[in-house]
Amino acid sequence: MRCALALCALIFPLAGPVGAQGGFGAMTAAERAAFGAELRAFLLDEPEIVGAAMAPRNYAAEAMQEVVDADLALIDNLAGQILNGADIALFVSADCEYCDAAKSELQKISDTYGVKFMLHDMSDLNAIALAAKLGMTELPFYVLPDMILRGHMPKIVLTKYLSR
Secondary structure, X not given: OHXXXXXXXXXXXXXXXXXXXXXXXXXXXXXXXXHHHHHHHHHHHOOHHHXXXXXXXXXXXXXXXXXXXXXXXXXXXXXXXXXXXXXXXXXXXXXXXXXHHHHHHHHHHHHHHOOOEEEEEOOOHHHHHHHHHHOOOOOOEEEEOXXXXXXXXXXXXXXXXXXX
């Protein structure tokens, strides 16, 4: 049934209104048969047209992908300043409740696995500017080449992301 509806959606805009001069309704039986044969051949040659007509479009997912792509481009553009060759960057401040734990756990991961990390202290104006460019306000947060992690992450989570 859905296939028939998709086919009708393709045919009627091409054929014009039924009964209109030169439209589908004005065709002779032979013309309709020829048109049907041409349309059938076209759809057999280009089956993705029917597939595209029947596939639901997920606008929310497309919009979210645009946001993700923009974030990845931003991280990529700022990688030299944020990561500076490190595997992960950590943004902290002295008045942050979980920052000392985050720093300590990341240091242990670094010591154990040889992961290089870059520490950005928010008492530094450059760190503040980078956090603003990233749109980040909640500390601590981590930046990897392909993601930003908000808030304190347990050691096991960081190890998983860094070992991919």
